[in-house]
Amino acid sequence: MKSNHFLGLLVLLTFAFIISGCYAQNGSVPASLDGSVQADDSQNEPLNTSGAIGLSDLGEMQLYENAENSFTVTYPSGWTAQDADANELGVVAGFLAPGEDMNSSSIYITLQVEKLPEGMNLTLSQYGKAALSNLKKAVPDLKILAESDIPIGGQPGHAVVYNLMSDGLEYRVLRAWTVQGDAAYVFTYNAPDDRYDEFAKDASKIIGSLELA
16 A cells, blocks of 8 residues: 655655765766775675574565566565655655554665766766765765675675664664666665664565566
8 A cells, every 4th residue: 555654754764864966967977986985994894684583584575566667676575665756866666664654664675766877887886986975975974884795686786884873863774786777776774773683684685686677
């Protein structure tokens, strides 16, 4: 069942945790693509979800199809998949964790499709440098907890994990992306820090299941 409250929440929460704009609107390559990202000591540690509770182990997987953007994602049966209303952030879908209230969710995954300038042919590395640069500008005291190359939909991807404070609460965020053609596909898994591991395995499966046409 669709919920306008949930759709609005997806956009608001993604606005708070996704930093877009890794390319110039006029199609020129931004300076950030040529710069290097200063790495924390923990950045090259592999992302580890071992031992996490995965509800997908207890039930069947469901299929979410997005014909407009030509992709599919599978998700655990306990989760809720939802199309997003049109928005300026490029958020096209959201996945709500089991037991979460659609009107006040704190554990969710969003998928953003970011259109890149046609013909720019950004590599995964170039896009990642720009994305991290913009994220660090938006959150100056940001500390990357982990960073790793990961497969997304059978093609190369990259992911980072970091903490953010919102309304006095600490959240842990996993942001993962891949690039194909003139589009970047960006997943954001958000959860309170003390509940992140509870759904980390499910989040990894959802992110890894992306299939592009």
